[in-house]
Amino acid sequence: MAGSDDSMTKLDLYETYDGAVEGDMNVPGRPKTQILGEPGFNTLDEPIRVTVARDLKAVGVKFKHVLYPTEKKSLLKEWDLWGPLLLCTFMAMMLQGSESADDNDGGPEFAEVFVIVWIGAMVVTVNSKLLGGNISFFQSVCVLGYCLLPTTIALIVCRLILMTEQSYFLFTLRFFVTIIGFAWATFASVLFLGDSQPPGRKALAVYPIFLFYFIISWLVLSHTVE
Structure with missing residues (x-):
């Protein structure tokens, strides 16, 4: 009888586990259970425009938190x-147009921005991890990248100012x-x-x-001189 009870217990556990696995599958007509923080929706079943719109909205919310940094965990969640x-692509394109076509085709400036932003963010992140930081690698890169927004806005304003005749003022x-x-x-990144x-x-x-934002800001100020 003991052996029979053990067999029944194992069979019940197997059926329970098998049912749980089936509950996690995307079966039409069955609600998807949310386990261990997984999203309760399936992006494969929705139109592309809905997915793009949701991602753009999420990016816009993060931009808002950078400009008005009240929630410290907003970019880390x-x-x-x-x-x-x-932001990196936009800044590279803007800085690329700062040189005339006769002197330079703008290629090095475009590549320079990408190298400084991505390699620089990685170096800052590695330094943070070596110092004992309790943040993941991609979380740190995300924050450093999103916090380029104020510098990008400064670049746009500088380009608008350069459209007029330059003076000391x-x-x-x-x-x-x-x-x-x-x-x-x-301030926002810190x-x-x-x-x-x-x-x-x-x-x-x-x-x-x-140093990371100082170098990028120097590029904004110096490479916008026509």
């Missing part, structure tokens, strides 16, 4: 690299716009990443972030 890719105006973008980007560092090593983690 669901990281993505769409926003950083859009306009150069000073571009300088202050770039400084504001640099300060806001640094606000998002500051709590992930040990208390005694925050200064060592902030310094590379400062």
